[in-house]
Amino acid sequence: MSVRVGKTDRAAAFPVAAKTALKNDQLRANVRRATDTIRGKRALRVEEMPDWQQLRDTASAIKAHTLRHLDEYLVEFEKNCELAGGKVHWARDADEANAIAIGLIRQYSEGNSHVEVIKVKTMTSDEVQMNVALEAAGITPIETDLADMIVQMGHDEPSHIVVPALHRNRFEVRDLFRETMHRPELTAEPEDLTGAARAYLRERFLKVKIGVSGANFAIAETGGVCVVESEGNGRMCLTMPDVLISLIGVEKVIPRFEDLEVFLQLLPRSATGERMNPYNSLWCGVHAGDGPKAFHVILLDNGRTKLLHDEMERETLECIRCGACLNACPVYRETGGHAYGSIYSGPIGAILSPQLQSLEHSRSLPYASTLCGACYEVCPVKINIPEILIHLRGRVVREDQATLGGKLAVENLAMQGAAAAFQSQRRYEAAQRLAQAGQMLFRKGDQLENLPGMAGGWTKYRDLKAIPKQSFRDWWKSRSKGASA
Amino acid sequence: MRISLFVACYNDTLFPETGVAVTRVLERLGHTVEFPLAQTCCGQMHYNTGYHREAVPLVRRFVEMFRDAEVVCVPSASCVAMMREHYLMMAEAENDSAFLADVKSLLPRVFEFSELLANRLQTEDVGATFAHSVTYHPSCHSLRMLHVGDAPVRLLRQVRGLTLLELPKKEQCCGFGGTFAVKNADVSVAMLAEKQGCVVETGAEVVTALDNSCLMQIYGGLHRAGSAVRTMHIAEILASEGAAL
Ligand code: SF4
Numbered sequence: 001m002s003v004r005v006g007k008t009d010r011a012a013a014f015p016v017a018a019k020t021a022l023k024n025d026q027l028r029a030n031v032r033r034a035t036d037t038i039r040g041k042r043a044l045r046v047e048e049m050p051d052w053q054q055l056r057d058t059a060s061a062i063k064a065h066t067l068r069h070l071d072e073y074l075v076e077f078e079k080n081c082e083l084a085g086g087k088v089h090w091a092r093d094a095d096e097a098n099a100i101a102i103g104l105i106r107q108y109s110e111g112n113s114h115v116e117v118i119k120v121k122t123m124t125s126d127e128v129q130m131n132v133a134l135e136a137a138g139i140t141p142i143e144t145d146l147a148d149m150i151v152q153m154g155h156d157e158p159s160h161i162v163v164p165a166l167h168r169n170r171f172e173v174r175d176l177f178r179e180t181m182h183r184p185e186l187t188a189e190p191e192d193l194t195g196a197a198r199a200y201l202r203e204r205f206l207k208v209k210i211g212v213s214g215a216n217f218a219i220a221e222t223g224g225v226c227v228v229e230s231e232g233n234g235r236m237c238l239t240m241p242d243v244l245i246s247l248i249g250v251e252k253v254i255p256r257f258e259d260l261e262v263f264l265q266l267l268p269r270s271a272t273g274e275r276m277n278p279y280n281s282l283w284c285g286v287h288a289g290d291g292p293k294a295f296h297v298i299l300l301d302n303g304r305t306k307l308l309h310d311e312m313e314r315e316t317l318e319c320i321r322c323g324a325c326l327n328a329c330p331v332y333r334e335t336g337g338h339a340y341g342s343i344y345s346g347p348i349g350a351i352l353s354p355q356l357q358s359l360e361h362s363r364s365l366p367y368a369s370t371l372c373g374a375c376y377e378v379c380p381v382k383i384n385i386p387e388i389l390i391h392l393r394g395r396v397v398r399e400d401q402a403t404l405g406g407k408l409a410v411e412n413l414a415m416q417g418a419a420a421a422f423q424s425q426r427r428y429e430a431a432q433r434l435a436q437a438g439q440m441l442f443r444k445g446d447q448l449e450n451l452p453g454m455a456g457g458w459t460k461y462r463d464l465k466a467i468p469k470q471s472f473r474d475w476w477k478s479r480s481k482g483a484s485a
Numbered sequence: 486m487r488i489s490l491f492v493a494c495y496n497d498t499l500f501p502e503t504g505v506a507v508t509r510v511l512e513r514l515g516h517t518v519e520f521p522l523a524q525t526c527c528g529q530m531h532y533n534t535g536y537h538r539e540a541v542p543l544v545r546r547f548v549e550m551f552r553d554a555e556v557v558c559v560p561s562a563s564c565v566a567m568m569r570e571h572y573l574m575m576a577e578a579e580n581d582s583a584f585l586a587d588v589k590s591l592l593p594r595v596f597e598f599s600e601l602l603a604n605r606l607q608t609e610d611v612g613a614t615f616a617h618s619v620t621y622h623p624s625c626h627s628l629r630m631l632h633v634g635d636a637p638v639r640l641l642r643q644v645r646g647l648t649l650l651e652l653p654k655k656e657q658c659c660g661f662g663g664t665f666a667v668k669n670a671d672v673s674v675a676m677l678a679e680k681q682g683c684v685v686e687t688g689a690e691v692v693t694a695l696d697n698s699c700l701m702q703i704y705g706g707l708h709r710a711g712s713a714v715r716t717m718h719i720a721e722i723l724a725s726e727g728a729a730l
Contacts, residue, residue, distance in 0.1 A: 370676075463708035
């Protein structure tokens, strides 16, 4: 089984990638402006909900329950989906998902040498890098979500899970459109840009016979699927083609139709600060004379079910991909999404990517957070992301300590030394004296400069006061001596 | 009241003036302060960095040391957050019923300094005079884990001569985050730059918080930039009797 999450296995460690991102002032300005705007809107829309905390609790309970009985609900979904005329396929990993999709596309386009498919709302397909696989098989994927289209045209990577082109401003988009669509007259006015995209996409919607979508929810009770979006391109992509293939992560299933009510309130408010999504599409099987003639669902595992065994890791699968945690995260705010080296960026990416694929490919991600808790505060399904980050850090450390190199690493030795010192008053006080004396080498007036090792990361950019000669405990001791004398 | 003080290892070593100030405030209010000399560290640095095994003996040591305290005062919100968020879970994993019982009984008696004053002791006027303009940075742990709310602000409002100035984007993290500040130094400093800008924008002479860790970060940026804004733990302001800065 080969689990991958976008290109994470080849990505640079977070601190390295972040350094590159930090140099890009345009990107940072775009990200800050966009996240500030969405955050403000979200806050307004959440404030007007008197039962917001209750909704969060309910959503979290539904998800937790579903994940505990995931096998049953998936089978129920399969049964009901097929009763309605759909066909369900199971994919263990990225390669299987892509192979199934390619097989279906070939089957329905027999004889055609040049095959195009339109795609919408499927981050999961980015996870399995479906576009790369399709192109290798001679199939041309066309992204129809405006932001995904911008990313695809710019040979770029998505930098946000809800707003994939959030790192681009409209002037950059204008330049991209002028070039790709051969329309040098385009201005950067939003109407002009959306008009151009509309004309460009209409042509494809009318012509292309196969659509590939993702899903926000798969409903076990009805075997139906739900996508929410704000452009209407999704609805076109779901209804116009003859064949619809929906790639769905197994964690997207919810038990009952009624449960949608909870999530359709939480998701748009959390994601874009809308009371409701402008387009909410629900479809179920096939119907003569209406919509696609064939409907296939690919249910994707790709590392998900292995998270079910651990209570804390399982919580990660409750995510409804609203992106609120990204917008709230002060780290994401500075770096944007590319630094995370995965299509899942920000706080959710920092916990999801290392768990889906093996930790070794993304071991720096659990440390890409100050544990400030802003993500947990906004998460509509109450995923305790800081707690899961700490849990994953524990795994990184234990995996390290199992190797000789890890045992001898500076950080491990320092941590072991500190832990030993903290276990005895005598050793602790000795270490304190040693620090007071040892700092003389780095002291400049009352500041410390050019500290060695990891601490150098501090003094390179920030000042640090020298360690005072008298510790608090020294003061306390001298005071009690004074009192008893 | 008999109040046991846990100053935390980094305050003990790097910010002794905070412990001194806490002692002064509590004694001025008529309480008896005790400082068990065998105390060291709450285990937060180890735990948050992923050294979970190594943190357990430190937790045990803390619990043993303060098991019999009437109340424990901790002038560090992040240490208290460590205790409230993780001690119980860690004790449960230890399969040691006596230890678990001790943790359960001790936790409700542990308070962050401003919580202790404003909520537990119901004292807002601690008799301080500090004739300077101050802005308050609510540290993430105090805000989102301890939910101290306006306790610190209520205390600062009672200080004679003090002008309290609102910090823009106050709820945004300063970028410290323990080992994050060195492991991800570049991002940490980028976050600091925004916080620093907000502090300067207030025009305050002093920026204060419940955590010296955040203040160390904010000081680091301000001082490097040659700013005259001072950083002071809230206890030092509350201990002040009007002396010049
Ligand atoms: S973790 Fe929570 S806040 Fe983040 S994307 Fe998922 S549901 Fe939204």
